[in-house]
Amino acid sequence: MLTDYERLANLNKDYLWNPFTQMKDYISSDPLIIERGEGIKLYDVQGRAYYDGFSSVWLNVHGHNVPELNQAITDQLSRVAHSTLLGMANRPAIELAEKLTGIAPSGLNKIFYSDSGAAGVEIAIKMAFQYWQNKGVKSKKAFITMNQAYHGDTIGAVSVGAIPLYIRLRASLTSGQSG
Ligand SMILES: Cc1ncc(COP(=O)(O)O)c(C=O)c1O
Structure with missing residues (x-):
């Protein structure tokens, strides 16, 4: 009989593809599976507490389970x-x-409005492009990117990024050159 943790871990490995995660390594590990959050802490399904020191990748800036936010x-x-x-x-x-x-x-x-950083970057790219097209400056369509820039993981956002690991394989998709 599997424990609840073992059941969830198996289902995770069978059905869930975790982003920015090397799944080959992940499936040979015991994954951290979160059940709930309270303030600055997260609790896993086995009841252990963790400080969410990077705010769930910077997205949970007000903490977890904040009564005012839940109410709103x-x-x-x-x-x-x-x-x-x-x-x-x-x-x-x-x-x-x-x-x-x-x-x-x-x-x-x-x-x-946009619903994510990458979509926001896509929108900004399209707006900037269309602005100059509408003004009749048809040739203005290049974007300058900074070394090691990261703007998200959708195709448009990757196309203005410059982290070799992310752009290497997809270069032919984002720039028209072969990768
Ligand atoms: C500078 C920057 N731009 C864009 C993004 C993409 O945001 P999202 O993951 O919400 O698509 C990130 C995400 O880490 C980021 O750090």
């Missing part, structure tokens, strides 16, 4: 979980946009 999410869920911004709008999208423009540097007074 629950309040919104009880109204509507999702509605599109395609040709229409919704209350929180509008009100947050106003707040964000209030704290953004002057001149940045429009908000376009």
